[in-house]
Amino acid sequence: MPIAPGRRRFLAAAAALPAAALARPARAQAPAAWPDRPLRLIVPFPAGSTPDLVARAIGPQLAAGLGQPVVVDNRAGAGGNIGTDMIAKATDGHTIGLSINAPITTAPALYGNLPYDPRRDLRPIAMAVRAPQLLVIAPGVPARDLRGFLAHVRANPGKLSFASVGAGSGGHLAMVELMAREGLQMEHVPYRGFPQAVLDLIAGRIETMVVTIGAVLPQVREGQAIALACTGEKRAPEVPEIPTLAEAGVSDATSYGWSGLFAPASMPEAHRARLEELAVAGFREPAVRAPMEAAGFEVMGLPAAEFARFIEEETNRWGGLIQRLGIRAEG
Structure with a gap:
């Protein structure tokens, strides 16, 4: 039986309703704002x-x-x-x-x-x-520049010690890399933090360490620790008188x-x-x-x-x- 034109229009509109009903909520849903909490x-x-x-x-x-x-x-x-x-x-x-x-x-x-x-x-x-670090030595170490210190370590293999705040720390790896390149032997003494290590450096219980500038700057300024080199590409503004490692004779060792x-x-x-x-x-x-x-x-x-x-x-x-x-x- 032929379908009347009016009925055809009604059926077409009814068939479209489910799709339209589903589409309307999707169009109305705005993306959630981010962040919506702290x-x-x-x-x-x-x-x-x-x-x-x-x-x-x-x-x-x-x-x-x-x-x-x-x-x-x-x-x-x-x-x-x-x-x-x-x-x-x-x-x-x-x-x-x-x-x-x-x-x-x-x-x-x-x-x-x-x-x-x-x-x-x-x-x-x-x-x-x-931030760069400083290579510092105890005042009692008989050296006042990096080359002199390296010569002293070579002359006393295994007799000197260096501090760090643990294996894999920046100071530890910087010193280990220097030792490997220069053929040095020193004992590693790990500490829980820089304050005690700096105190032991001042007292001469350890000979050297690579340490953040802020952790040792007062002692360097007072002469209780001797800074030999800065590990940065350029001199640190806090201690402009201290040469970089490259200036002190060790190239390609910035850290x-x-x-x-x-x-x-x-x-x-x-x-x-x-x-x-x-x-x-x-x-x-x-x-x-x-x-x-x-x-x-x-x-x-x-x-x-x-x-x-x-x-x-x-x-x-x-x-x-x-x-x-x-x-x-x-x-």
Whole structure:
């Protein structure tokens, strides 16, 4: 039986109703705003530490751009590995972190059972700061320049000791690299922190160490510790009279301690990119730079791509050194 034109129009309209009914809610549903609650910024070190200082300087800039508070959460332990693992494992979309070189570039080579993989589980947001270190000696060591000190160590193989805050730390690896290049033998004495190591250096219980400038600057200025070289590419403004390693006769040995912002791999790329944009701009702000520069750091503010290349170079250099020399974490 032929269908009347009016009925055909009714059936066609009725058939289209389910699709239209399904399509309307999809069109009406707007994408969820992000962030829709405060962000957690994990710092794998205690309050008052250098990474904590950096996090609290950049946090307000991120908060202003995101329209949500950024809450610093200090999760110290295991040389930064515990907090860095928490950053890597976060899946809530509202957790980021600020870590340093050791948990990112050397921990994978030092620990056989590291619970995270920096390359797989973390995404760089922006590099924050870097700082050179000083090679210092006790006042009783009979040398006043780097070449004289190296000659003294060669003349006394195995009789001198150097301090660090643990295997794989920046100071430890910088000294180990120098020893390997120069054919030196010294005993490694690990400490839990720089303060006690500096006290033992002053007392002559250890002969040398590579240490952050801020940790030993008062003692250097008072003559209680003798600075022989700076590990940076150029002289440090805090001690412009101290030559770089290259100026002192050891080339291609620059090294820095550094920190940067990271997102877990689970965070959507658009959100990570937004954080990168805010962080890079934030590190240009005088209010952010001032406290970090006052503490002796060079503010970098490198975007993610440059930061990722830098991390890869650091991982290859220091991770390769650890593997070549068979260095293992103590304890």
